[in-house]
Amino acid sequence: MTDTKSQTPSPTDxxxxxxxxxxxxLSPDILRALTEQGYVHPTxxxxxxxxxxxQGKDVMGAAQxxxxxxxxxxxxxxxxxxxxxxxxxxxxxxxxxxxxxTPTRExxxxxxxxxxxxxxxxxxxxxxxxxxxDMNPQTAALRAGVEIVIATPGRLLDHVQQKTINLxxxxxxxxxxxxRMLDMGFLPDLQRIINLLPKQRQNLMFSATFSPEIKKLAxxxxxxxxxxxxxxSNATSDNVTQILYKVSEEExxxxxxxxIRERGLKQVIVFSNTKIGASRLAVHLVKQGVKAAAIxxxxxxxxxxxxxxxFKRGEVEVLVxxxxxxxxxxxxxxxxxxxFDLPYNAEDYVHRIGRTxxxxxxxxxxxxxxxxxxxxxxxxxxLIKQKIVRLQLSGFVATSVHTERTKPARERFxxxxxxxxxxxxxxxxxxxxxxxREKVDPWFLKPYTPSTTASLPVxxxxxxxxxxxxxxxxxxxxxxxxxxxx
DNA sequence: AAAAAAC
Numbered sequence: 001m002t003d004t005k006s007q008t009p010s011p012t013d014x015x016x017x018x019x020x021x022x023x024x025x026l027s028p029d030i031l032r033a034l035t036e037q038g039y040v041h042p043t044x045x046x047x048x049x050x051x052x053x054x055q056g057k058d059v060m061g062a063a064q065x066x067x068x069x070x071x072x073x074x075x076x077x078x079x080x081x082x083x084x085x086x087x088x089x090x091x092x093x094x095x096x097x098x099x100x101x102t103p104t105r106e107x108x109x110x111x112x113x114x115x116x117x118x119x120x121x122x123x124x125x126x127x128x129x130x131x132x133x134d135m136n137p138q139t140a141a142l143r144a145g146v147e148i149v150i151a152t153p154g155r156l157l158d159h160v161q162q163k164t165i166n167l168x169x170x171x172x173x174x175x176x177x178x179x180r181m182l183d184m185g186f187l188p189d190l191q192r193i194i195n196l197l198p199k200q201r202q203n204l205m206f207s208a209t210f211s212p213e214i215k216k217l218a219x220x221x222x223x224x225x226x227x228x229x230x231x232x233s234n235a236t237s238d239n240v241t242q243i244l245y246k247v248s249e250e251e252x253x254x255x256x257x258x259x260i261r262e263r264g265l266k267q268v269i270v271f272s273n274t275k276i277g278a279s280r281l282a283v284h285l286v287k288q289g290v291k292a293a294a295i296x297x298x299x300x301x302x303x304x305x306x307x308x309x310x311f312k313r314g315e316v317e318v319l320v321x322x323x324x325x326x327x328x329x330x331x332x333x334x335x336x337x338x339x340f341d342l343p344y345n346a347e348d349y350v351h352r353i354g355r356t357x358x359x360x361x362x363x364x365x366x367x368x369x370x371x372x373x374x375x376x377x378x379x380x381x382x383l384i385k386q387k388i389v390r391l392q393l394s395g396f397v398a399t400s401v402h403t404e405r406t407k408p409a410r411e412r413f414x415x416x417x418x419x420x421x422x423x424x425x426x427x428x429x430x431x432x433x434x435x436x437r438e439k440v441d442p443w444f445l446k447p448y449t450p451s452t453t454a455s456l457p458v459x460x461x462x463x464x465x466x467x468x469x470x471x472x473x474x475x476x477x478x479x480x481x482x483x484x485x486x
Numbered sequence: 487a488a489a490a491a492a493c
Contacts, residue, residue: 184491296489348489
């Protein structure tokens with residue numbers, strides 16, 4: 001909902017800030033919804049996208065999350081559906097006329113909430129469709145009739161198969177976070193869905209980055225699209241201060257709680273590369289009295305929802321997340337994000353830190369890195385075309401250890417407890433000497449041994465081969481798509 | 487290497 005909030009204009013916003021939502025010729029019913037929410041001025045992407053979408057043109061939009069993208073496409077879509085009412089259909093029948101696809105369930109839910117809010121005073125109906133929850137309520141809503149459907153691809157196709165949805169009248173298609181959908185291997189699903197739609201339709205595609213693959217996708221799906229680009233692609237916001245702290249693998253968890261305590265953070269997302277890592281870190285933080293919760297794909301949809309709601313309400317102060325939350329999640333006023341792990345994919349770094357410094361506000365992006373991360377760091381700095389500031393985590397002493405197994409960790413534990421002024425060590429003195437637990441995550445704990453160091457170049461070379469092959473495979477897929485269409 | 491998404 002922070003999407004369209006008017007903001008302190010930065011120099012580049014000045015023209016946009018002078019425009020008002022009233023200037024677009026939107027229906028009074030839409031303007032009323034906007035007024036009630038206190039939205040007066042469009043964000044730059046909204047100012048650019050709304051008129052173009054209203055004209056019925058295809059759009060290729062490059063926009064980071066937090067730029068007001070959702071309102072940028074949903075407001076004009078609602079307007080178009082209102083203006084071109086289905087005269088032929090009986091009033092009881094509401095065919096799906098606009099379809100909005102998103103990569104994650106949470107994002108689908110949020111977009112749906114926004115669409116509902118903007119169309120509140122119109123006769124248009126909308127519903128959201130995604131997996132992990134009971135199909136029946138969705139089926140009931142679709143039966144009752146909706147003009148706008150917001151969906152994740154898998155469950156949508158499920159409904160198609162069950163014949164509980166009819167897409168033969170869909171005039172507008174939106175692909176939100178298209179780059180993410182490609183990354184997640186949704187291309188075949190996208191193609192299947194598009195084949196179900198009328199050939200004559202309006203297509204809107206939004207992507208945080210303009211990779212060659214995205215351009216190919218745009219070329220195959222869009223019809224003479226108008227390009228809208230607000231932020232430089234792959235650029236990080238100037239409002240975000242990026243910091244790096246070098247720590248050892250064993251120190252990471254304590255470093256996170258140290259940073260949270262030291263800065264008095266009350267709203268922070270911590271990104272972990274693994275689901276198990278996210279869960280463990282959350283448990284660790286809770287044990288230290290931090291109000292933390294984990295959100296990742298192994299949690300039930302209900303748990304994910306509850307964690308997100310609690311976080312938005314402030315009941316949870318630290319949300320430990322995998323990349324399920326890297327893109328799209330609309331969480332307002334995020335002053336800080338922490339990378340517990342550096343992401344494997346440099347683009348994900350951009351998305352993660354895009355969770356902060358939004359809508360003109362300042363933000364901090366703090367990343368922990370270890371010796372093993374050097375390569376990832378190089379990739380990231382190459383992508384964002386800047387060096388990230390390396391700082392010392394001054395005053396930090398690890399008080400507990402990741403694993404009790406490695407000798408260096410134990411030494412650090414002893415050293416830490418001697419210098420530490422707090423009493424956590426005294427409260428639980430036996431902790432450092434317990435025998436190792438049975439289930440040790442091999443990925444998480446990589447001991448420093450000469451043999452692993454020696455084998456590293458080989459492993460790296462293999463990894464390069466794989467990642468080099470991937471785009472080609474995608475390109476081949478896209479090529480097939482192009483041929484199939486022509 | 488991981489994560490996400492349909493049952």
